[in-house]
Amino acid sequence: MHFNKDSLYANPLGEIATFKFDESVVNVFPDMIQRSVPGYGAIISAIGLLAGRFSRSHSHCYDLGCSLGAAALAMRERIAAADCRIVAVDSSEAMVERFKRNLVADGSKPSIDIQCADIREVGIERASVVVLNFTLQFIPLADRAALLEKIYRGMLPGGVLILSEKLGFEDARQQALHVDMHHHFKKMQGYSELEISQKRLALEDVLLAESFTTHRHRLMAAGFDSVEIWFQYFNFASMIALK
Structure with a gap:
C-alpha cells in the first residue's frame, strides 16, 4: 500500500509550531509513525494477538487515541x-x-465504533481489552492517573491494558544513549538532521515521556495487579497491565 512520504519538517521553518494531529499530519501519518517509532509494526501485530487472547464475549475492546485505527484494525483481525x-x-x-x-474505501464492514472525543471524557464499560498505543504521552501529566483509574474501574476481571509509550530514563547516561540511538534510527529511515531537530522542537512541550518506574507505580496505584514491559526498542516500549 502506498503512503505519502513525511516531509513536514524537511525545509527550514522560521517558527516551529507546536505539533498537532491536523490534516497535514494525517496525510503522512502512516509513513511518519513507521519511520519514527522503532518496532511499531511489531507492536501493532502483537496488539492483535493479545486482543485475540484476552477479548471476551459480550465485552468491549477500546483503542484510545486510535489515530488512523491501526490497533483497532489489528484487534478486529484477531478477535x-x-x-x-x-x-x-x-x-x-x-x-x-x-x-x-x-x-469505506476498502469495503470493510462497519464493525468498529469510531468516535471523535477526548479519551478523558469517554466512558469505559465492560472492557476486556484497552489499548493506549503511544497516547498517554500526549495527555497532561496531571490527568494521567485519573484516566488510568477510570480505565481500571471499567475493565472486567482478567482484562488487559496495553500501554505503549516513549520512555524517559532516570539515569542521565541511559537517557542520552537512548535518545542518540533513536536519532540514529530515524536517520536510517531517511530523516535528515534538520527534520529530526525541527520535529523534536515541535514535540517538546506536547509529548511528555516518563520512566517505566513512574508508569508502573501509577498503574499499580490505579489497581492493576501486574505490570511488565513485553517489548522495547531503545526508548520506545509497550507494557502489559493485568487486572
Whole structure:
C-alpha cells in the first residue's frame, strides 16, 4: 500500500509550531509513525494477538487515541469472541474522518465504533481489552492517573491494558544513549538532521515521556495487579497491565 512520504519538517521553518494531529499530519501519518517509532509494526501485530487472547464475549475492546485505527484494525483481525464490540476513539477530527473514509474505501464492514472525543471524557464499560498505543504521552501529566483509574474501574476481571509509550530514563547516561540511538534510527529511515531537530522542537512541550518506574507505580496505584514491559526498542516500549 502506498503512503505519502513525511516531509513536514524537511525545509527550514522560521517558527516551529507546536505539533498537532491536523490534516497535514494525517496525510503522512502512516509513513511518519513507521519511520519514527522503532518496532511499531511489531507492536501493532502483537496488539492483535493479545486482543485475540484476552477479548471476551459480550465485552468491549477500546483503542484510545486510535489515530488512523491501526490497533483497532489489528484487534478486529484477531478477535473471535462473539458480540465483542471494538470502540476506537480519537480527539483529532482529521484523524477520525480519515479513518472512517479508509474503512469505506476498502469495503470493510462497519464493525468498529469510531468516535471523535477526548479519551478523558469517554466512558469505559465492560472492557476486556484497552489499548493506549503511544497516547498517554500526549495527555497532561496531571490527568494521567485519573484516566488510568477510570480505565481500571471499567475493565472486567482478567482484562488487559496495553500501554505503549516513549520512555524517559532516570539515569542521565541511559537517557542520552537512548535518545542518540533513536536519532540514529530515524536517520536510517531517511530523516535528515534538520527534520529530526525541527520535529523534536515541535514535540517538546506536547509529548511528555516518563520512566517505566513512574508508569508502573501509577498503574499499580490505579489497581492493576501486574505490570511488565513485553517489548522495547531503545526508548520506545509497550507494557502489559493485568487486572
